[in-house]
Amino acid sequence: MTRWSEFWKIFKEKKLGIIGIIILSCFVILAVFAPLLAPYDPSVRVAAPFLAPSARHLLGTNDIGNDILSELIFGTRISLLIGVIAAFLSISIGLLIGLIAGYYGGIIDSVLMRIVDLILVIPFLPLMIVLAAYLGPSFWNIIIVISILSWVRPARVIRSQVLTLKTKAFVESARSLGATTRRILFTHIMPGVIPLALAQFVLASSYAILVEASLSFLGLGDPFQKSWGTILYYAQARGAFLTSSWIWWILPPGFLTTLLVLGFTFTGYSLEEILNPRLRRR
Amino acid sequence: MSRFLAQKIAQYMLVIFITITINFFLPRLMPGNPLIFLAGEDVAFLTEAEKASILENYGLDKPLGEQYTIYLKNIVTGDFGYSYQKKMPIADIIKDRLPWTLLLTGSALLLSSLLGVIFGAAAAWRRGTKTDAALLIKFMFFNSMPSFWVGMILVALFGATLRWFPIFGAQKAWMPLSGWPYYADILHHLVLPLTTLVLISIPSTFMIMRYSMLNVLGEDYILMAKAKGLRENAIKYRYAVRNALLPVVTIFMLQLGYMFSGATVIETVFAYPGLGRLMFEAVVGRDYPVLQASFLIITVTVVLGNLLADLLYPLVDPKVRR
Numbered sequence: 001m002t003r004w005s006e007f008w009k010i011f012k013e014k015k016l017g018i019i020g021i022i023i024l025s026c027f028v029i030l031a032v033f034a035p036l037l038a039p040y041d042p043s044v045r046v047a048a049p050f051l052a053p054s055a056r057h058l059l060g061t062n063d064i065g066n067d068i069l070s071e072l073i074f075g076t077r078i079s080l081l082i083g084v085i086a087a088f089l090s091i092s093i094g095l096l097i098g099l100i101a102g103y104y105g106g107i108i109d110s111v112l113m114r115i116v117d118l119i120l121v122i123p124f125l126p127l128m129i130v131l132a133a134y135l136g137p138s139f140w141n142i143i144i145v146i147s148i149l150s151w152v153r154p155a156r157v158i159r160s161q162v163l164t165l166k167t168k169a170f171v172e173s174a175r176s177l178g179a180t181t182r183r184i185l186f187t188h189i190m191p192g193v194i195p196l197a198l199a200q201f202v203l204a205s206s207y208a209i210l211v212e213a214s215l216s217f218l219g220l221g222d223p224f225q226k227s228w229g230t231i232l233y234y235a236q237a238r239g240a241f242l243t244s245s246w247i248w249w250i251l252p253p254g255f256l257t258t259l260l261v262l263g264f265t266f267t268g269y270s271l272e273e274i275l276n277p278r279l280r281r282r
Numbered sequence: 283m284s285r286f287l288a289q290k291i292a293q294y295m296l297v298i299f300i301t302i303t304i305n306f307f308l309p310r311l312m313p314g315n316p317l318i319f320l321a322g323e324d325v326a327f328l329t330e331a332e333k334a335s336i337l338e339n340y341g342l343d344k345p346l347g348e349q350y351t352i353y354l355k356n357i358v359t360g361d362f363g364y365s366y367q368k369k370m371p372i373a374d375i376i377k378d379r380l381p382w383t384l385l386l387t388g389s390a391l392l393l394s395s396l397l398g399v400i401f402g403a404a405a406a407w408r409r410g411t412k413t414d415a416a417l418l419i420k421f422m423f424f425n426s427m428p429s430f431w432v433g434m435i436l437v438a439l440f441g442a443t444l445r446w447f448p449i450f451g452a453q454k455a456w457m458p459l460s461g462w463p464y465y466a467d468i469l470h471h472l473v474l475p476l477t478t479l480v481l482i483s484i485p486s487t488f489m490i491m492r493y494s495m496l497n498v499l500g501e502d503y504i505l506m507a508k509a510k511g512l513r514e515n516a517i518k519y520r521y522a523v524r525n526a527l528l529p530v531v532t533i534f535m536l537q538l539g540y541m542f543s544g545a546t547v548i549e550t551v552f553a554y555p556g557l558g559r560l561m562f563e564a565v566v567g568r569d570y571p572v573l574q575a576s577f578l579i580i581t582v583t584v585v586l587g588n589l590l591a592d593l594l595y596p597l598v599d600p601k602v603r604r
Binding site for chain 1: 419432438441542574585
């Protein structure tokens with residue numbers, strides 16, 4: 001392969017990353033300025049139920065007369081927040097476990113990695129459904145349920161990075177100079193792990209958003225803080241796919257979810273490509 | 283039996299044991315009356331005699347250790363309790379539902395793996411070209427769609443609007459069929475849920491196949507084959523694809539867990555009478571024992587699938603074969 005094609009490849013991937021960042025920024029703006037951008041309060045009955053789109057209600061109204069467009073705009077907040085908070089929690093746990101397992105090695109490492117192997121075999125979504133059903137539908141319960149199981153993959157990735165860093169000369173020399181374990185972990189190893197953790201965080205966000213959508217679609221989402229998944233739950237329950245209302249009631253929330261997830265995927269993919277030299281070379 | 287296999291089996295037994303333990307402790311650790319979590323929310327409608335029989339069945343008046351022994355014994359003997367909501371033993375409900383889920387996930391696993399391999403190999407073979415980029419972006423897009431949403435759109439388009447396919451169920455319950463019409467009817471009902479599950483499952487196989495094939499294409503023996511002047515198709519299929527398949531085989535069965543997660547929501551959309559739909563019904567009806575039993579059976583199925591993959595792997599990879 002020539003240098004040109006390699007250059008083209010990296011450039012293309014970065015372009016994907018830029019598209020990802022742009023998509024994400026749009027959603028953040030939408031979420032932050034939701035009260036200004038939404039034409040109505042999504043929790044208030046503003047018109048007759050099941051209205052088709054019109055100039056007053058661009059995406060019509062739902063089964064109880066809420067404005068669907070306003071629901072979608074406010075739903076951005078819920079879907080984005082749940083995804084990002086759950087991803088942040090999973091990565092924090094994963095970072096901690098990965099650091100401990102990778103740095104200490106030996107028995108601690110093999111016990112922790114055994115646990116990771118065990119958890120990876122269990123089908124995630126069915127277990128999350130069981131946990132969410134017991135805990136009850138709420139904003140924080142969904143976050144807990146997602147992050148309690150999603151830390152395992154990041155933990156593995158971070159552990160292997162720690163394993164490589166541990167053998168590097170600067171860590172060896174710090175140790176021989178008598179640096180404490182805490183100091184080695186936080187000032188020498190941590191900086192090498194953070195970029196990787198960031199890429200993992202971005203990918204975990206896209207995963208968490210999809211899981212949240214699934215759980216909410218199954219009726220496990222907070223009915224008072226409607227995410228896009230919850231909107232689709234009501235659309236399904238009211239049989240929106242049987243009438244033409246699917247075009248404005250079902251298409252938009254799923255499309256927004258896809259776009260948001262895609263934003264995270266593009267960004268994470270490019271980050272990984274840049275951070276992982278093995279991927280970049282090929 | 284090899285040591286590796288023995289270790290794997292021990293690990294799988296532990297997974298099932300953990301699942302059972304989670305199931306045991308969840309209803310007992312929740313605040314409030316465990317009777318609600320064991321019998322479902324209809325507990326208020328139960329007669330005193332029924333309540334007493336639940337207490338007796340689960341041994342709720344006994345110490346926790348003894349309860350656990352009773353619980354384990356029941357599960358091992360295939361007694362998952364009674365669904366007071368469906369007025370049926372849970373084991374019977376599961377027996378009705380499991381085959382549908384196996385049909386859906388099994389066929390989706392085969393189809394999506396096949397398509398993922400074909401597209402992955404094609405993309406890697408044309409690395410850096412527009413075809414490669416287009417395929418990559420297309421599958422990233424598929425990977426980002428909520429599975430149930432894809433199902434809802436297919437139902438709305440091909441079910442409700444065009445009326446090409448039925449919109450719910452797995453067969454025409456009111457029309458007893460036999461022979462070919464029976465199978466054709468089942469297939470007809472399967473098309474939409476299967477398409478949905480395949481669409482959202484291709485990307486992971488595609489990504490792995492593409493990456494693996496890219497690695498293989500960088501190997502010296504490919505260069506050697508080119509230098510020998512072998513035909514392009516011979517290099518592609520006999521050398522590259524064949525070797526690139528190994529990682530795909532490794533994850534073939536591991537995909538099963540992912541498949542069941544997808545099936546859970548997709549069955550809900552299509553009212554397909556499998557275990558996933560059963561979980562949804564149990565969530566809506568607060569039928570906790572049914573929820574737990576479905577989760578346990580799904581886990582056991584996934585574990586068995588993993589075991590099967592471990593057993594078959596040496597047949598595929600000559601390097602592991604002794």
